[in-house]
Amino acid sequence: MSDTPFGFGLPSEPGDDDEGKKDQGPAQNPFGFGGGAGDNPFAALFGMGGMPGMPGPPGGVPGNFNPADLGAAFQQLGQMLSYEGGPVNWDMAKQVARQAVAQGTPDGVKDASVGASERQAVEEALRLAELWLDGATALPSGAASTVAWSRAEWVEATLPVWRELVDPVAERVGTAMGSVLPEEMQAMAGPLIGMMRSMGGAMFGQQIGQAVGVLAGEVFGSTDVGLPLGPAGKAALLPLNVRSFGAGLGLPEEEVRLYLALREAAHQRLFQHVPWLRAHLFGAVEGYAQGIKVDTAKLEDLVGQLDPSRPEELQDALQQGMFQPQDTPEQKAALARLETALALVEGWVDAVVHEAAASRLPSADALREALRRRRASGGPAEQTFATLIGMELRPRRLRDASRLWASLADARGTDGRDALWAHPDMLPTAHDLDDPDGFVHSEQPDFSELDRMLGAAASGTAEDTAPPKDTGAAGGGAAPEGPGAGEEEQGK
Template identity: 80%
Template sequence: MSDTPFGFGLPPEEPENGDEGKKKDQQSGGGQGPFGFGPPGAGGPGADNPLAAMFGSMNPNDLGAAFQQLGQMLSYEGGPVNWDMAKQIARQTVSQGTSDGTKDASVGPAERTAVQDAVRLADLWLDDATSLPSGAASAVAWSRAEWVEATLPVWKELVDPVAERVGAAMGDVLPEEMQAMAGPLIGMMRSMGGAMFGTQIGQAVGVLAGEVVGSTDIGLPLGPAGKAALLPLNIASFGKDLGIPLEEVRLYLALREAAHQRLFSHVPWLRSHLFGAVEGYARGIKVDTAKLEDVVGQLDPQNPEQLQDALQQGMFQPEDTPEQKAALARLETALALVEGWVDAVVHAAAKPRLSSADALRETLRRRRATGGPAEQTFATLIGLELRPRRLRDASRLWASLTDARGVDGRDGLWAHPDMLPTASDLDDPDGFVHREQLDFSELDKMLGEAASGSAEKTNLKKDDAPADENKDDDKGDGTE
């Protein structure tokens, strides 16, 4: 099947060998993708999805009964995503554990204390590496389930605009006369779409909860503002085969979390800038309505399997519009600058103090390059794939700016989005640094000349003042 950015699709028909084949298909998870609506052979929470089972057994004779049952099951009337279902699926995914066999567990007092101490020490080290003050008012240790609970509100803010646009495109494709006749059916389809979105997003968030080590792994502030968060269980899994003491791994990851907190706390426009790029992408979504109308026009109401086949063939592929390209480029560049700044600042703080700093830095870079949490999440939810080359270039640019202008000059670029490097600047970091040096030299020269001119004028006024006073005195003497 051809996947859309949200992996729409439905399972194939019921096997021809009757109840026995149906039973085998259900036991093997056949007809279900990673989120319960894709190709066969995948497991996960979707394997027990009643929607997939229903569509798998649907035939023309019980079409009415099937939709009646579907309407009862999908009574959800909220937004484009059923977030109650997403939360439930995410929690179920977390409870199943990760592929390495680790199960989620409550965080103990010793782990909480270790995280708090690590964040506190990390903030002290960062004071020498950045001019931005601490942004973490508190430090917390989360279980995977707690990470899901704490980050779902931000996922909702990120995903809803995209899901809304895709859902609207799905509803608008029917001719007006069909929409008038099929009003209740469209409502049920939207509820079904909300359930499909909720299932997929819940699965994605649940899987991500087994990988992330903090609240800022994907370059966005997913947790509450001012709260540095680490996941002790995932930190232990991350450092298990590195041959580096757990204390050093925890401290290095605490440096990254604390650096992100400083940036997002003291650059007030940054969060809205990033989230605005996601909304810009959503506004640019344009579904190929001509293709959809062609498919819908050829559907036979007496042959519902035809609709199922059309869904499987990816009839909801969004077009690659200039608006989307521009929004994704803006988001990708901003995320690269955030990650590059954190990488450069953390390395500056850790290098003199941790013997494992270089190894940990390279491990995290490779993790991202081979499909880390950020790439997987954005590729699944909004079609964005971060390019590791951008992160390395951004880190090199920030390091070069530090050498050329110092910590204060480097961090001063975050004062306004127009001052930040662009995507073309990431292609030529040295050129940007050199140009910035020239621009600031000229600015300093202009300011110096302005200051000198102002001083000369002030001196001239001072020199003229006594003469005027004497002149007034002479006039006064004459009148007397």
């Protein structure tokens, strides 16, 4: 786990799982606190460079503008100050992300509209993927429609979900930092706080836009990060990114497309037919946000030492962890839940897709390993969560989860494996990922009895599942009736 969410403070020391990770560029620190002057929003504030639409300072000298650019700069500044929305200026985020994909971030390939032949190829790949998956999982198809997106279309389609994910964390960060001022000073500094909130929303929007724009150049569909980012029931692929990935591997494009279609369709089945899963994942992110706290005593001490006439001191303080949040037990618990859940999702998809493709697709093994290496070296999921909430997923967890799901299919069959998604309490835990064989060979729940009870309750024949009345027990009370009776005893 990274030391600081949103990049507050200095980067953590590389651990065992960081070896070989690539430099992640601007997406590494979307909120910019603690980064260099080129990607730090406070550097943009004091140096007037780096904000979208605002010219950068020639020669890297802050504040040294060409007079012809002043109008655009002040117009952009006016837009920042006039923002009155939530903690993130999402209009600016979309603008920055669209600019990034138009410029070809991060691979230098500029975005382009999807042609008719590419759309047809995506539709055919997803249709064949559904047929193959029917024999590999008990979950039915989860995609009501298919679509081929350009990078810009991916940005537009996924921004509503990014907003749902990021707003709670950004709001909590802003609240934590705003609580530093004493109450009487907050009243006196009301207009200034409002201005800073507006500029903060714009800065956050810029950095989130950069991160989403970079991610748009790397993802293959709507579920690469382990979360359902697109509209429900819509399976999607990005032909430009699929083609670039296949070219780098030297594999036939149609095989790469089909394998990635299998992964997208498998994710769709899981998110569509496990109704609690989305709320479980998003709830872990929000639970992390609620635990964010800032060491106000340290911050007050640092603020008191700053010279207002020397804004570069603030820059230095930010890089040294001025706003570093405290790592609370609540946050650790929320991150552990999210990490385990994401590992289970990705492990299940990996196991199911391998089962469906191994005997049919010549390049299945090579593609599986290429995607695992991509994740281990800092793939889209790792980048996203490292930048979003400071969490770095551990590749070891994903391999363990995949092995666990494959072993479950061997031991209990496809139906027994997939039945574990019926309720979060039935899923393997982080401890089970450490000992997959122990979980697989533990006592198997009686799913047929559970199905019978649920069916009886749904049909109104709950009396068939209730235990007999106990008229002779001590205390003289009758046992409770109804579908809930005996649940405690059954779980013993």
